[in-house]
Amino acid sequence: MKIGIVCYPTFGGSGVVATELGKALAKEGHQIHFITYRQPTRLDFFSENLYYHEVDIKSYPLFEFAPYELALASKMVNVVKYEGLDLLHVHYAIPHASAAYMAKQILKEQGIYIPVVTTLHGTDITLVGKDPSYEPVVTFSINQSDGVTAVSEDLRKDTFEHFDIKNHIEVIPNFIDLDRFKKQKKEHFKLAICPHGEKLLVHTSNFRKVKRVEDVIQVFYRLRKTVPAKLLLVGDGPERDKMERLCRDLGTCDDIRFLGKLEAVEEVLSVADLFLMPSEKESFGLAALEAMACEVPILSSNAGGIPELNLDGITGYVCNIGDVTTMTEKALEILDDDNLPRFKAAALARAKEFDVANILPKYEQYYRETIARA
Ligand code: GMT
Structure with missing residues (x-):
């Protein structure tokens, strides 16, 4: 599959999970396109299946806040179109799920259909997302996603409790690369x-x-x-x-x-x-x-x-x-x-039990199901 991954490229857990997922999928032979505003922290090597597309956020004296979401949606449109992606997987709902919705609508006008999977990571729901200043857009963009995953049963429950969600939410937990994280002689x-x-x-x-x-x-x-x-x-x-x-x-x-x-x-x-x-x-x-x-x-x-x-x-x-x-x-x-x-x-x-080798097939399976459903 050709998959676009959108995430925060920082030290935060959601960015780490998204980057490690992309790396593991690339190892399995999938073509992975990271669409982020900076090179993800753990993406610092060459692989023939990994691509990086930087979101170019233009500033202008009129903007007190540069419109990141618009720049991201525009970049998604171009990457989906020119790289021929099969699916967009956005990590952290705010504002990635709503930017993906916008990209999807623009592409639809051009006769291109792109399924979107949104992964909820935690504070996008439990802290920031349910704040009234974001809640309507978060609810809408989760409901508009073709697939939604949450990293724990508890987060799934919380999402249904705090938002009016019509979609099924699949639980796919965090995972770990046991080749890197193991007890070393120190x-x-x-x-x-x-x-x-x-x-x-x-x-x-x-x-x-x-x-x-x-x-x-x-x-x-x-x-x-x-x-x-x-x-x-x-x-x-x-x-x-x-x-x-x-x-x-x-x-x-x-x-x-x-x-x-x-x-x-x-x-x-x-x-x-x-x-x-x-x-x-x-x-x-x-x-x-x-x-x-x-x-x-x-x-x-x-x-x-x-x-x-x-x-x-x-x-x-x-x-x-x-x-x-x-x-x-x-x-x-x-x-x-x-x-x-x-x-x-x-x-x-x-x-x-959370070895990447056990969790990766769950994402692959979910992608296939989402593409088939769309
Ligand atoms: O822990 C943080 O504050 C960072 C945050 C993030 O969004 O990057 O981590 C969240 O996502 C991780 C990956 O799915 C989870 O393992 C963390 O538990 C979760 N943090 C919170 O819910 C506070």
């Missing part, structure tokens, strides 16, 4: 961070409010009174300054390192004993899956689709959002040397 790294055999906790996120990074620090602060430990915080975002201040106030600065954005996060995960994901909202939790693939158990909240991935008492523990007391107790239980190997093995076994 003992020297562990020794440098934990010279006295301390336990190593890791959190990675975009440091937005929904990630509740303050809970990560509060759990660490409490846990460290019982078990010698270190905490690595990977990523960057609006909450970082506040979190650095919290560390200073709690006197934990010596044991916490802010690493900023890291490309090779799997190297850090390879030496971790526990991954923390106390999010307020999380449609799936790709960052937790990446940790599990590196044999790291998960201490998480029960937000959104996380419990569909992190099995309570097996791959880690699932606690109520904001309950840092229970989270600390559960973290200590996981870190106990009598329990840790069992949790680590279960985390890896669970991650294997």
Whole structure:
């Protein structure tokens, strides 16, 4: 198939999933055309089946806000027409689904029919999408898509709850490339961070409010009174300054390192004993899956689709959002040397269920069905 993929080309989970999906489809022999405003972060090599079309957003003194959606729709029209695409797959509803609708209408006028699949990733529904300033367009463009997928059962449920959706929504979860995300031998790294055999906790996120990074620090602060430990915080975002201040106030600065954005996060995960994901909202939790693939158990909240991935008492523990007391107790239980190997093995076994080799055929099948239906 010849497939156009539209996504945010940034570090965010939806962009990562879209890029990895395109790469995996290209490996299977499909021709993949990325249509994005910048080269996707993980698309930095040559493959005969991968193409990149940059959306050219012209600015003009009159525009306080450059019309990205129009530039994107125009680019989609040209790529579909000149590359002869079979299907457009847009990731993150806002504004990609409505731009795709516009492109589809323009192409229809020219006698070209292009089916559109929209993948809902989370905040496009749970946070931004249901805001009254976007809701009518999000509802309309989801209903106009020829196929709709959501990354968890919980996100599917949420979408039906908050929007008047007439379409079927197929659940296709996030996936992982186990060749890249696997435990690597990095003992020297562990020794440098934990010279006295301390336990190593890791959190990675975009440091937005929904990630509740303050809970990560509060759990660490409490846990460290019982078990010698270190905490690595990977990523960057609006909450970082506040979190650095919290560390200073709690006197934990010596044991916490802010690493900023890291490309090779799997190297850090390879030496971790526990991954923390106390999010307020999380449609799936790709960052937790990446940790599990590196044999790291998960201490998480029960937000959104996380419990569909992190099995309570097996791959880690699932606690109520904001309950840092229970989270600390559960973290200590996981870190106990009598329990840790069992949790680590279960985390890896669970991650294997989300191997790209298992999930990719679901997308291929869904594309075929959508094209046949259209
Ligand atoms: O986690 C983020 O804030 C980034 C966000 C995105 O849209 O890029 O991630 C969302 O999509 C990922 C891939 O499907 C999911 O694994 C994340 O759980 C989801 N984030 C939220 O729902 C908050």
